[in-house]
Amino acid sequence: MLINPVLERITKYLFLLCACIAGILHFHQDAWPEPAYYDQSLLEPPLQTETDRDSFLIEANELKYTIHPKFDYELYGVVVSYSNADGFTNIWHHKRWRDFINVRDLCVIWGKNVESGVYKRMKFDSDSWTCWAYWPDQETRTLFTMNALSNNHIVSDDDKVKAALMQAEPGDLIRLKGVLAEYINHTGGYTRGTSTTRDDTGQGACETIYVDEFAIVKKANPTLRRLASLFNWLTLISFVGYFALFISTPPKPRYR
CATH class of the missing domain: 1.20.5 (Single alpha-helices involved in coiled-coils or other helix-helix interfaces)
Known part of the structure; x- marks a missing residue:
């Protein structure tokens, strides 16, 4: 034979x-962990303080960008969705704007949105601009707090930060530290701003963050993800x- x-x-x-x-x-x-999985003491509202950092110039793909810091910023949050700037359906950042420093958008929640477990009833989605939250009924909508959710445009030119950032998945508890900032794309000739409050909504409500430090504090479903x-x-x-x-x-x- x-x-x-x-x-x-x-x-x-x-x-x-x-x-x-x-x-x-x-x-x-990607099943949502229970609220008890997270250290609730970490999931306070983001810490935003005055900054003494001056504007600075960075480069990516041989293009120049000027970063204008607005506030120092530190955030602990649970990732609920994300959008990659180089994703197949994202035609804006790389292709049209020549923007190579907005690496990824992370939509995160904290506070009572995690403590109550309301996220387990919901669905979340991200596109090039926006994080979308969907609730099945009015009771869930009442439990969910919109000012304990943020869509974060993550800006970096540090390869280590970018590598860590790209490992974040829904359900992960993450920590980031940097500055809320606006930045100028000198090639595209445009300025991108940032929100400086968690209470705004609609266009311009996203936080633009130049990130100095990024870490996954606790991975969701680590065994299942390794097996997958x-x-x-x-x-x-x-x-x-x-x-x-x-x-x-x-x-x-x-x-x-």
Whole structure:
């Protein structure tokens, strides 16, 4: 008996098994943790104080940007959604504006929005501009506090900060420290501002933050996410193995 047909069947079933497990884990890895999972003492409103930092110039992709700090800013929050500036559906930041310093938008909640567990009843979504919060009924809307949610345009030219930032996922407790700032894109010829209060809404209500420090304080569902990553790789590897064996296995002889 040729060994290739046997290995082909093994890798096919292994691929199917890994794909099924990866699919199941995909739908469970972003389940919201319970409120008790988080240290509520950290989830106070963001700390905003006067700054003594002067304006400064940074570069990204050989383009120049001027940062104008407004306030020192520190935030602990639970991530509920995000939008990547280089995402497939995001045509604004890189393609149209030539903006390479607004790396990612993070929508976060804190305070009673976490303590009450109301987030577990809700859905959140982010696009290039906005964080959207959806509630199923008026009772949930009453429990949810809009000034304990912020959509944060994260600005950085530090590779370590950007690498840490891109690891944040829904449900993660994060900490960031930097300055609320407006910045000038000298190539695009425009200025992007920032909100300086948590009580505003609509256009201009997002916080633009030049981040000096970023950390994931507590990862949501770490075991499930590690398993999901593992089975994603196993699915890919088993598929490649199956495909290679499929095309290399000679056809079965036919008898009359």
